[in-house]
Amino acid sequence: MSPEPDLLRTPVPKASGWRLFLKTVVARAYPRVIGQQRERSWIFFDVFLSILAVSAYVFVYRAIGAPEEYVGFVIVGGAMTAFWLNVLWSMSSQLYWEKESGNLALYIMAPNSMMAILLGMAIGGIIATSLRAVAILAVGSLIFHVQYTVGSIPALVAVFLLTLAALYGLGMMTASLFLLWGREAWHLANLAQEPIYLLSGFYFPVKNLGFWVAAVASIIPLTLGLDAMRQLLFPSGAALGFLSVPVEIALLAILTFIFLVAAWWLLRYMERIAIREGRLLEYRR
Amino acid sequence: MASDWAIETHNLGRIYTIRNRRERKIRKEIVALRDVNLQIPRGELFGLLGPNGAGKTTLIKILTTLLAPTTGWAKVAGFDVVREPQKIRPRINMVSGGEASGYGLLTVRENLWMFAQFYGLSSREANRRIEEMLRRIGLADRIHTKSSDLSTGLRQKMNIVRGFLTDPEILFLDEPTLGLDVNAARDVRRFIREWLDAHPDRTILLTTHYMVEADELCDRVAIISQGRVLACDSPEALKRRLQREALFDIEITTPNGLTAAALEAIPGVRKALLTESNGIARLNLVLAEDSVLPSVIQVLTEREIGVRHLTKREPTLEDVFVELVGRPLTESEEQAREMNES
Numbered sequence: 001m002s003p004e005p006d007l008l009r010t011p012v013p014k015a016s017g018w019r020l021f022l023k024t025v026v027a028r029a030y031p032r033v034i035g036q037q038r039e040r041s042w043i044f045f046d047v048f049l050s051i052l053a054v055s056a057y058v059f060v061y062r063a064i065g066a067p068e069e070y071v072g073f074v075i076v077g078g079a080m081t082a083f084w085l086n087v088l089w090s091m092s093s094q095l096y097w098e099k100e101s102g103n104l105a106l107y108i109m110a111p112n113s114m115m116a117i118l119l120g121m122a123i124g125g126i127i128a129t130s131l132r133a134v135a136i137l138a139v140g141s142l143i144f145h146v147q148y149t150v151g152s153i154p155a156l157v158a159v160f161l162l163t164l165a166a167l168y169g170l171g172m173m174t175a176s177l178f179l180l181w182g183r184e185a186w187h188l189a190n191l192a193q194e195p196i197y198l199l200s201g202f203y204f205p206v207k208n209l210g211f212w213v214a215a216v217a218s219i220i221p222l223t224l225g226l227d228a229m230r231q232l233l234f235p236s237g238a239a240l241g242f243l244s245v246p247v248e249i250a251l252l253a254i255l256t257f258i259f260l261v262a263a264w265w266l267l268r269y270m271e272r273i274a275i276r277e278g279r280l281l282e283y284r285r
Numbered sequence: 286m287a288s289d290w291a292i293e294t295h296n297l298g299r300i301y302t303i304r305n306r307r308e309r310k311i312r313k314e315i316v317a318l319r320d321v322n323l324q325i326p327r328g329e330l331f332g333l334l335g336p337n338g339a340g341k342t343t344l345i346k347i348l349t350t351l352l353a354p355t356t357g358w359a360k361v362a363g364f365d366v367v368r369e370p371q372k373i374r375p376r377i378n379m380v381s382g383g384e385a386s387g388y389g390l391l392t393v394r395e396n397l398w399m400f401a402q403f404y405g406l407s408s409r410e411a412n413r414r415i416e417e418m419l420r421r422i423g424l425a426d427r428i429h430t431k432s433s434d435l436s437t438g439l440r441q442k443m444n445i446v447r448g449f450l451t452d453p454e455i456l457f458l459d460e461p462t463l464g465l466d467v468n469a470a471r472d473v474r475r476f477i478r479e480w481l482d483a484h485p486d487r488t489i490l491l492t493t494h495y496m497v498e499a500d501e502l503c504d505r506v507a508i509i510s511q512g513r514v515l516a517c518d519s520p521e522a523l524k525r526r527l528q529r530e531a532l533f534d535i536e537i538t539t540p541n542g543l544t545a546a547a548l549e550a551i552p553g554v555r556k557a558l559l560t561e562s563n564g565i566a567r568l569n570l571v572l573a574e575d576s577v578l579p580s581v582i583q584v585l586t587e588r589e590i591g592v593r594h595l596t597k598r599e600p601t602l603e604d605v606f607v608e609l610v611g612r613p614l615t616e617s618e619e620q621a622r623e624m625n626e627s
Contacts, residue, residue: 012414012452014375015405027402035390038431102384109349110403111375117403278301278343278352 016111024112028120032090032128046082046132051139054078057203058144069234070204072148075140076233077202079133080226083167084196086129088189091171094121095179095270104179108274114267118175122168148233155245156232162252163225169259170221176266180273196220201227205240214242221255224248291455291488292325292348296357298512299343317343318512320357325505327454328485330477332503333492334602340512341492342381345457348490349379362454375404377455380448382441382463389433393424393443396432397450404451411450418446422476438469445473449480458491462498470495474502496602506602508609515609520602527600527608530555531575534598535568538591543584551584553577556608571608 015023036042057074098104107117140146150156178188199217200206206214206227217223228248231237243251299318302311318340325331333341346352348361350370358365364372387396394415401411419425424442427435432443441461448456458477462470481489493499499506500520507517516523537543540559548557548570556571572578575597585592607613 012406012410014451015407016375020405023402023405027399030395030399031388031391034395035388038390102381102386105351106379106386106400107403109351109374109377109379110400111371111405112403275351275353278299278346 020111021113021116024116025120025123028117029124029127030120032121032124036128037131042132043135047135047139050078050081050132050136051143053081054136054140054203055143067236069236069240071144072141072146072234073205073230074203075137075144075146076229077226078140079137080163080222080229081197081202082129082132082136083126083164084200084202084222085193086125087167087171088193090125091118091121091168092174092178092192093186093189095175099179108271114271115264118172118263118267121175122172125171126164126168149235151232155249156229158249159225159228159232159245159252162249162256163221163229166221166252166255166259167225169256169263172263173259173266176263176270179270196222199223205230205242207240207242211242218242218251219255221252221259224252224255228252289326290324290360290363291327291329292323292331292359292361292490294321294323294344294348294357294359297321297323297344297347297354297359298356299340299347299352300355316512318347318354321509321512321514323507323514323517325488325490327488329504330481330489330491330502332499332506333490333509334494334496334499334506334606335492335509336494339509341509342459343512344509345379345459345490345492349377349457350374376453377457378404378448378451378453379457379459380444380461382460382465383437384444385440386444386447387432389431392429392431393419393435394428396443397447400447401450406451414450414452415446418449421479422446423472438465441465442469442473445476449476453487455488455490458489460492460494462493462495470498474498477502496606500602508606510610516605523602523605524600527571527604530600531572531578532598532600532604533568533570533572533578533581534594534596535570535581535585535592536594537566537568537585538593540566541588541590543588543590548581548584551577551580554581558607558613560613569604569607571604 014020054074054077058071061070061074095104098107107114141148181188197203199209199213200220200223201209201214201217202222206217206223209217214223224243225248227242228245231241231245238245242248297318298316298320301315301317303313303315304310305312321340321344323331333344335341343352347354347359347366350361350366350373353367358367360366361373362376364370366373387400391399394412397415397419398408398411401415402408406414416425416428419428422442422445424439424446427439432440435443441464445458445461448458461477462473465473477489477491481487491499491502503520505517505519506523508515508523540561543559545557545559548554548559548568553573554570554577555573556569558569560567560569570578570581572581582592603613
């Protein structure tokens with residue numbers, strides 16, 4: 001080893017404030033945007049298997065002579081399933097996995113904001129999952145000849161972005177909750193996965209569940225998001241819709257706000273408990 | 286706020302409370318630290334030496350703002366760990382032995398870059414430092430390897446670089462060479478020493494249960510057992526405590542019912558330790574002076590115990606540990622483990 005003291009002796013300039021916040025968001029998004037694409041198996045597991053699940057519903061609908069729009073409903077629902085799985089397994093459960101690997105202690109100990117870490121996880125998850133969702137949508141639409149009639153592109157974009165914001169806000173909020181509940185994180189994620197497929201109307205219009213069930217299910221942003229997107233993508237969507245699109249957009253905006261504020265509060269609470277009790281930061285080594 | 290002390294603790298204590306989950310009643314209290322008083326000046330490499338369960342990691346967690354003390358106070362870089370953690374965090378970093386931090390799908394460079402961003406380094410500066418530090422620690426050829434493909438030793442080298450990368454004023458190394466082979470451990474120790482030479486104003490607090498490591502690296506060492514600091518001084522000064530005494534290692538044929546207590550009953554025998562491994566019995570003796578040795582040999586002869594090998598040696602930190610704690614480090618670890626399990 002040849003010592004070159006100059007580099008190590010030079011003081012290191014460090015960003016703080018909002019620049020540190022942005023750097024943290026980008027850095028934490030990186031493993032999801034880049035790292036997750038390295039395992040090519042995602043094409044099989046995340047796209048091919050999702051198409052298989054969607055196909056089953058398409059064949060059932062066609063067999064019973066349901067309106068052809070239902071096929072489109074299923075394809076859109078199948079694409080949005082990718083986001084639900086991502087939120088459940090890579091947002092809600094993520095702080096628990098981070099704790100187990102020892103990353104959580106390093107995140108808390110660093111000068112960055114934990115909110116920036118969660119936001120980075122969310123943005124990285126959205127980008128990586130969008131790739132999967134687009135693949136499901138494209139392949140599914142191609143195979144089953146789905147026709148879309150977009151009423152208002154700005155409204156569709158607004159619904160999509162608000163749905164993701166609220167959904168990932170929910171994921172950021174539950175990340176702290178799952179960590180506080182400890183070892184049950186795995187079971188909680190399993191428990192939430194299938195019922196939400198039903199309650200949020202992934203494969204059918206949620207209106208069919210009746211007003212009160214659909215209203216309770218609307219706490220999961222995908223319920224309102226999917227319903228609004230279907231209304232904007234298919235001619236008969238409005239007739240099968242649960243609430244009007246403007247109302248659903250307003251509710252999604254409210255949910256986004258509530259979930260993000262709750263995520264911020266719960267993170268602070270989790271950090272306080274972790275530091276007071278010590279148990280939340282213990283990891284395997 | 287400038288402070289002469291990089292780290293200062295006053296009557297620091299931590300009690301872990303284990304509650305019954307259903308009834309929320311306190312089931313057990315474990316005293317992990319009690320009345321720890323330390324003053325570590327800037328520029329020092331300070332060692333905490335003790336067995337597993339002695340309280341070393343608890344102390345590090347408190348000092349890195351990850352755990353609140355239950356009694357006393359601690360300051361790092363002049364800031365209180367409970368009231369001012371946000372002022373401490375930009376100034377510190379920590380590396381633990383055997384940690385699996387980072388993401389396996391990312392390369393070594395990407396993982397290190399990511400952690401550097403959390404401290405606000407520019408990408409250019411981070412990449413420049415990553416390349417240089419990996420070269421120094423002997424990991425430059427793995428810069429583009431996914432961290433999941435690294436061996437334990439190489440992964441730990443990456444972790445070490447992560448800690449130093451952000452140029453911390455105070456660095457906490459918790460068993461940094463745990464589980465490493467001799468060569469990897471030597472590389473890590475050399476890297477630590479080189480970094481401190483380049484940064485005479487920086488401080489390292491290192492915990493270890495490797496006596497040689499503490500002896501080789503540390504300016505001062507605190508010996509900690511069951512949450513208490515038993516002694517704190519330079520390795521040389523600690524060993525000097527025993528230098529007035531005579532230390533002998535004796536390999537004997539068979540113990541024949543001999544006990545350490547029987548030897549300690551001999552006037553002038555300060556400490557006796559009898560160990561057996563691989564069918565070989567050894568006596569480690571601390572005698573008041575050389576002239577006590579014939580009395581020991583006489584007891585061995587009376588019990589028809591033959592002497593195979595006898596060495597007089599200089600005191601080590603292990604001897605200091607035995608003198609202070611009353612048993613060797615491995616036994617202390619077993620006892621701590623039993624206490625935690627009970």
